[in-house]
Amino acid sequence: MSAADAKAGSGDGTAVRLMIGADLPLHRRYSGTRDALSRVPLALLPTAVQEAGDLAEVLGAGELWFKRDDTSGPIYGGNKVRKLEFLLGDAHAAGATDIITFGAAGSNHALATALYGTREGFAVHSMLMPQPNARYVRRNLLAAQSVGADLRIFEDGDHAVRAGIRLKRKLAAEDRVPFVIPFGGTNARSTAGFVNAGLELGDQVAAGELPEPDLVFVAMGSMGTAAGIALGMRAAGMRTRVVGVPVVAYDVNTADNLLTAIVDAQAVLTAADPTFPRFAWEREDFSVATGFLGERYAQFTPEAMEAIGLAEKHAGVHLEGTYTGKALSALAAQGRAGALRGRRVLFWNTYNSRDIGALVGRGNAKRLPKRLRAYFEQDVQKLDG
Numbered sequence: 001m002s003a004a005d006a007k008a009g010s011g012d013g014t015a016v017r018l019m020i021g022a023d024l025p026l027h028r029r030y031s032g033t034r035d036a037l038s039r040v041p042l043a044l045l046p047t048a049v050q051e052a053g054d055l056a057e058v059l060g061a062g063e064l065w066f067k068r069d070d071t072s073g074p075i076y077g078g079n080k081v082r083k084l085e086f087l088l089g090d091a092h093a094a095g096a097t098d099i100i101t102f103g104a105a106g107s108n109h110a111l112a113t114a115l116y117g118t119r120e121g122f123a124v125h126s127m128l129m130p131q132p133n134a135r136y137v138r139r140n141l142l143a144a145q146s147v148g149a150d151l152r153i154f155e156d157g158d159h160a161v162r163a164g165i166r167l168k169r170k171l172a173a174e175d176r177v178p179f180v181i182p183f184g185g186t187n188a189r190s191t192a193g194f195v196n197a198g199l200e201l202g203d204q205v206a207a208g209e210l211p212e213p214d215l216v217f218v219a220m221g222s223m224g225t226a227a228g229i230a231l232g233m234r235a236a237g238m239r240t241r242v243v244g245v246p247v248v249a250y251d252v253n254t255a256d257n258l259l260t261a262i263v264d265a266q267a268v269l270t271a272a273d274p275t276f277p278r279f280a281w282e283r284e285d286f287s288v289a290t291g292f293l294g295e296r297y298a299q300f301t302p303e304a305m306e307a308i309g310l311a312e313k314h315a316g317v318h319l320e321g322t323y324t325g326k327a328l329s330a331l332a333a334q335g336r337a338g339a340l341r342g343r344r345v346l347f348w349n350t351y352n353s354r355d356i357g358a359l360v361g362r363g364n365a366k367r368l369p370k371r372l373r374a375y376f377e378q379d380v381q382k383l384d385g
């Protein structure tokens with residue numbers, strides 16, 4: 001594995017045949033992918049769509065809807081579950097014993113991988129890197145530790161990737177079979193999970209559960225979520241435009257990188273299923289709303305905190321400061337500027353709402369590596385009040 005592989009996927013290049021989850025119907029629109037993509041059943045689908053009450057008026061949108069991916073899984077929801085179905089499917093198909101993944105100290109992806117990966121029988125190793133402290137960081141660490149995940153922290157992403165490479169070699173030498181899941185759980189194959197999500201929304205529109213939205217706002221980290229939704233909605237015949245909100249870094253969450261993620265995922269799907277449509281994609285087919293990241297990844301912003309408060313008060317929806325709060329602050333800014341007047345807007349809620357309190361309660365901070373224990377000893381950032 002090279003460092004690039006760690007970012008782009010397991011990189012072994014072998015065609016993976018369906019072994020686990022063969023009896024699971026993929027979305028009927030491209031069931032042909034069953035020959036090529038493995039999938040394990042983790043998610044509770046479809047997730048509901050829900051109108052946002054008077055939050056639409058408060059934020060200046062014609063209509064506002066939530067896509068409730070916060071309830072996407074039985075033990076842990078949020079956007080990672082749909083991707084993990086395919087990632088863990090590939091891991092099973094490769095005969096893996098161990099999962100190595102990457103993320104920030106409080107990564108929701110690392111937690112979701114720990115929870116579902118260990119349930120699927122894998123040993124899960126998380127190569128983590130520092131981030132601004134917040135209460136959710138502590139909770140995610142404890143919950144992951146409570147299910148036996150091996151949590152390690154490094155000085156930055158490069159060191160984490162290098163350590164992942166070393167660990168992969170070591171495990172292989174011990175006759176174990178390591179499988180690498182990249183940062184955020186995004187590769188061209190796992191994006192299929194969100195292509196299904198876009199198709200699922202298309203079904204809900206067709207069934208009259210909501211009108212076809214003009215815009216879908218979604219937070220962009222590793223960007224598989226935004227890419228898959230854009231592709232899936234278009235495959236469903238919708239004209240809805242994705243508005244991706246960068247929350248990691250502006251030089252990572254670019255329109256060009258989103259375009260690449262869409263095109264790469266489309267290539268996987270068309271190779272697997274010749275009936276999957278081949279769209280020509282342009283940068284104009286979606287937008288990237290910059291200006292809401294704040295100082296850096298996971299550093300909360302006053303605008304995000306305000307948006308979180310409004311979502312709670314006017315729609316009873318619980319968001320957070322690293323991803324969804326920032327994405328909603330982008331929507332709020334556009335709404336207040338009058339850009340969403342008369343428009344139908346859907347906010348994709350990518351943050352888990354399942355109660356992980358029992359898991360958190362079973363975790364033991366004392367058993368964490370010293371540098372992770374620091375998150376329990378040092379103050380949380382000011383806006384996490």
Ligand SMILES: Cc1ncc(COP(=O)(O)O)c(C=O)c1O
Pocket residue numbers: 078079108109184185186219220221222223224225226323324350351352
């Ligand atoms: C709550 C939440 N929303 C959105 C995202 C971004 O998703 P993606 O990495 O697919 O862009 C993440 C990723 O970690 C997340 O945890």
